[in-house]
Amino acid sequence: MLDQVQIELLYRHGHYAAFVLGACLGSFLNVCIWRIPNNMSIITPGSHCPKCSHALSWHENIPILAWLLLRARCRWCKSRISVRYPLVEALVAILFVAVWQRAAEFGWPLPSLFVGWFLVCILVAVTLVDCDHRIIPNKFTYTGLVIALAAALIWPQTHALDRITAEFAQMVARCWDGIYGRRQIVVLDLVLGVILSGGVFWLFSAVGHVILGRDRQQLEPPATVVLTPDNLQIAAAEPTAWKDVLYTDADRVELIGKVVAADFKDPESDPTLAPGEDEVRIVADDMGINAGGVTVPMTAVGLVVVEARQIVLPRLAIGLGDVKLFAVLGAFFGPAGAVIVLVMSCSIGFVAGLGFGIVRLLRGRRWDGSICFGPYISVAALIYLLRRDEILSFVLWHWLRLG
Numbered sequence: 001m002l003d004q005v006q007i008e009l010l011y012r013h014g015h016y017a018a019f020v021l022g023a024c025l026g027s028f029l030n031v032c033i034w035r036i037p038n039n040m041s042i043i044t045p046g047s048h049c050p051k052c053s054h055a056l057s058w059h060e061n062i063p064i065l066a067w068l069l070l071r072a073r074c075r076w077c078k079s080r081i082s083v084r085y086p087l088v089e090a091l092v093a094i095l096f097v098a099v100w101q102r103a104a105e106f107g108w109p110l111p112s113l114f115v116g117w118f119l120v121c122i123l124v125a126v127t128l129v130d131c132d133h134r135i136i137p138n139k140f141t142y143t144g145l146v147i148a149l150a151a152a153l154i155w156p157q158t159h160a161l162d163r164i165t166a167e168f169a170q171m172v173a174r175c176w177d178g179i180y181g182r183r184q185i186v187v188l189d190l191v192l193g194v195i196l197s198g199g200v201f202w203l204f205s206a207v208g209h210v211i212l213g214r215d216r217q218q219l220e221p222p223a224t225v226v227l228t229p230d231n232l233q234i235a236a237a238e239p240t241a242w243k244d245v246l247y248t249d250a251d252r253v254e255l256i257g258k259v260v261a262a263d264f265k266d267p268e269s270d271p272t273l274a275p276g277e278d279e280v281r282i283v284a285d286d287m288g289i290n291a292g293g294v295t296v297p298m299t300a301v302g303l304v305v306v307e308a309r310q311i312v313l314p315r316l317a318i319g320l321g322d323v324k325l326f327a328v329l330g331a332f333f334g335p336a337g338a339v340i341v342l343v344m345s346c347s348i349g350f351v352a353g354l355g356f357g358i359v360r361l362l363r364g365r366r367w368d369g370s371i372c373f374g375p376y377i378s379v380a381a382l383i384y385l386l387r388r389d390e391i392l393s394f395v396l397w398h399w400l401r402l403g
């Protein structure tokens, strides 16, 4: 192991290494952000151009630089490479340096630095996937929970206890069975954090779904809605994949209108969905398309076109992914930290959500009331990660007058 002097030297001169490591991991995150929501392996195949499938050589994989040297175009098919790739790499690199600086300033042990870097990766990935797909995949949140627990068990010193939770956890541990080593207290703090932050946020989400859960739209004049096994298309909008419409197993899309065209793989499967002049009520959910009490599985549907007068779409104010992300933060930051991050992210989310909502309304577009919350949680969590001591002392000692 390194002694204190060596660690100090390492911290003083390691900015470049932190930057390079961050950029490389940012490059890997780009792969995860693209592949994990699409259920693709993150290992095989290796990096390739999404257009022409040409495998990238090592120098076309150099973070940030490759994009600049290739002038934002694939070397083979000349298709454009999004500027988002180098930006993500640069962002992760900068955040790695920021965590590094914080670690040096506050004399974090090395494992705490790794935990901080890991959190940066999870938060950046979650933010971008949430913006792209409006989901936070379990793969990210569950990995976060496992790493938080493993870190707390292997290196209890990485789990920063604040005074209130430390005293509370110690009290509980004493009543429990008299063992109150650092490791037990840290694990208790972690469990309390997960339950409190995940639980509170789950309540938010449940209340939100009850109040805002269904979005009923009258379509005047009637709009053409196309249902296929893979997606739903409303009027001239882009087709949306079912998984991005139906958020939970209980969600469903309801349509009232006339069937204009219907094509089934098995023509006998559902006479009620035949084209006709009568208005029908059609319900589409995970099970398939239902009209008049008969459900046709999605796999048996070719195409159904409805001239719809009314549509009811599921609406999720706060997704379960957000709840799980909060549980992860509770695991890393403990109950007090998680509550502070919750308040911070709600404040940021409220202001930003209101701003976006107003802009949308001013442009004459409908706002469905949903916001993707992951980015705000991530921003709040990153601020807390980098300014934890200042925030805690402000909230606990000055504001709540404890201490």
Ligand SMILES: [Zn+2]
Residues within 6 Å of the ligand: 049, 050, 051, 052, 053, 054, 074, 075, 076, 077, 078, 079
């Ligand atoms: Zn290409």
